[in-house]
Amino acid sequence: MKRRILLASALSVFARNARAADAVLGAQDRADIARIENYLDGLRTLKARFLQIAPDGSTSQGTTWMDRPGKMRFQYDPPSPLLLVAGHGLFVFYDRQLKQISNLPLGQTPLGLLLRENLRLSGDVTVSEVYREPGEIQVSLTRTSSPGDGSITLVFADKPLALRQWSVFDGQRQETRVSLFEIQTGGSFDPDMFTFVDPKVVPGGDKYYQ
Secondary structure (H helix, E strand, C coil), X not given: CHHHHHHHHHHHHHHHHHHHHHHHCCHHHHHXXXXXXXXXXXXXXXXXXXXXXXXXXXXXXXXXXXXXXXEEEEEECCCCCEEEEEECCEEEEEECCCCEEEEEEHHHCHHHHCCCCCCCCCCCEEEEEXXXXXXXXXXXXXXXXXXXXXXXXXXXXXXXXXXXXXEEECCCCCEEXXXXXXEEECCCCCHHHHCCCCCCCCCCCCCXXX
């Protein structure tokens, strides 16, 4: 009985949050959200150069590959020792200088929202804000059931719609901003790019990161 009450309560909160978000969003917001959903569903692969601004203001550059659903890679230019690989349900962070590896379930990261299959910006995803500037549209997203995991704001050029930037806010509201340039879409990538192999276990490890 207690379990059923808790489940009913959780579902009630979920529905209440969804209704609140719907009440805030206007007709133009919903139309733009539908356009963004269609665009992202059609965006299967992407390769781009990126510029990252970390929470402390430091900057770094590199190359990113995205293969939806579920796969992404950030390879930082030297002297940065970092490599980030999303695949097999995990986001893996590797620091070659410290020889440290950490990982997090992709479903617990704000960026995981962008990598979902059949991406829908409703239900278990809450759109907290839609913001427009001339030639640009921004949409901020959280997981409806766990907004404390952080949020992501996607920034698109408009007419035609094209992903250009995102800002990830972690649970402590620390922002990491990534801007894309020299963007290429379409094509296919070697699946090995999205599988990290610990170089301490297998010499050579990640063949794309030497």
